[in-house]
Amino acid sequence: xxxxxxxQAVILREGEDAVINCSxxxxxxxxxxxxxxxxxxxxxxxxxLKGGEQKGHEKISASFNEKKxxxxxxxxxxxxxYSGTYFCGTEDFPSNTGKLIFGQGTTLQVKP
Amino acid sequence: DTGVSQNPRHKITKRGQNxxxxxxxxxxxxxxxxxxxxxxxxxxxxxxxQNEAQLEKSRLLSDRFSAERPKGSFSTLEIxxxxxxxxxxxxxxxxxxxxxxxxxxxxxxxx
Numbered sequence: 690x691x692x693x694x695x696x697q698a699v700i701l702r703e704g705e706d707a708v709i710n711c712s713x714x715x716x717x718x719x720x721x722x723x724x725x726x727x728x729x730x731x732x733x734x735x736x737x738l739k740g741g742e743q744k745g746h747e748k749i750s751a752s753f754n755e756k757k758x759x760x761x762x763x764x765x766x767x768x769x770x771y772s773g774t775y776f777c778g779t780e781d782f783p784s785n786t787g788k789l790i791f792g793q794g795t796t797l798q799v800k801p
Numbered sequence: 802d803t804g805v806s807q808n809p810r811h812k813i814t815k816r817g818q819n820x821x822x823x824x825x826x827x828x829x830x831x832x833x834x835x836x837x838x839x840x841x842x843x844x845x846x847x848x849x850x851q852n853e854a855q856l857e858k859s860r861l862l863s864d865r866f867s868a869e870r871p872k873g874s875f876s877t878l879e880i881x882x883x884x885x886x887x888x889x890x891x892x893x894x895x896x897x898x899x900x901x902x903x904x905x906x907x908x909x910x911x912x
Binding site: 691719721723729730731732733736738744776778786787788789790791792793794 | 832834836841842843844845846849851856857892896899900901902903904905906
């Protein structure tokens, strides 16, 4: 079942912060975050694993609440380059195949 | 360039024709995934290989779709008797364990 992302769209000014949420109805093994710009492939940002391990970019942070099957992506001091569509991809527990089910996406627009 | 590559980048075909796409993963990655993405949607899982073994295939994938990964290296995705509903971006991703890195995709247009 597809995870639900919120909000669907966000408009920010440069320097402002944003939070994007991802919620699943299933127990999760991992949550992956990607950013996709128009006409380009998704770019890996962050992975959060059951048990607390995280891997990703230094300037991006995220949280994973295993009990609630929720994850949040925190974008601080936004830059113009942050614009794009953000997708969370969830991997069900106990799977360890890496099969991801993606949310519908959150469109972020950063204005000067 | 050591990233994931896909060919062709664009394919226009007539309904009923067969098409084949190729994906070259990052060389040390043993896992390879195919996804399909339509406009305004997130990528949708199609199938997954670990080395040369196809371990999972989406139930949404009709019998017209077949994928191979001979010798655990590159992979091909074939669509037989294409339909207009097959028009989409076909994405390939590879992974060694956790992070999946996507290729640029093949955009298929079925006329």
